[in-house]
Amino acid sequence: MEDPIRFDVWGTVRKGANEPAVQWLCGSFPWQTVLKVRISVNKSTTQSVPISIAERKSWSEIEMLRRDSPPWLQSFEVFQEGYKPSHKERLNYCSKHDFYSAGLGCNVCKGFYLP
Numbered sequence: 001m002e003d004p005i006r007f008d009v010w011g012t013v014r015k016g017a018n019e020p021a022v023q024w025l026c027g028s029f030p031w032q033t034v035l036k037v038r039i040s041v042n043k044s045t046t047q048s049v050p051i052s053i054a055e056r057k058s059w060s061e062i063e064m065l066r067r068d069s070p071p072w073l074q075s076f077e078v079f080q081e082g083y084k085p086s087h088k089e090r091l092n093y094c095s096k097h098d099f100y101s102a103g104l105g106c107n108v109c110k111g112f113y114l115p
């Protein structure tokens with residue numbers, strides 16, 4: 001049996017919101033260097049490149065983050081763990097759960113996910 005899926009979040013950063021975004025992301029991904037975070041945040045504000053906001057979360061953590069998302073976030077997209085915006089073409093989108101999944105149909109609809 002496979003394990004129920006977890007979720008990743010990708011998003012873009014609002015123009016001018018570099019500092020709060022860098023601080024938040026450094027807190028969430030402490031293993032990344034500040035310089036690396038700064039570079040990706042800068043790319044996101046200037047070229048709208050999506051960056052990883054959260055990884056391997058449960059659905060309830062995703063719902064909480066969606067409800068209370070940081071104000072510097074411009075977009076908020078939820079993916080099956082391990083997938084990202086550049087994979088969208090080959091993913092399924094569920095409008096009910098606002099979620100991109102691989103394989104057949106939405107894992108949340110099917111009930112095969114970490115709640």
Ligand SMILES: [Zn+2]
Binds near residue numbers: 094095107108110
């Ligand atoms: Zn669904």
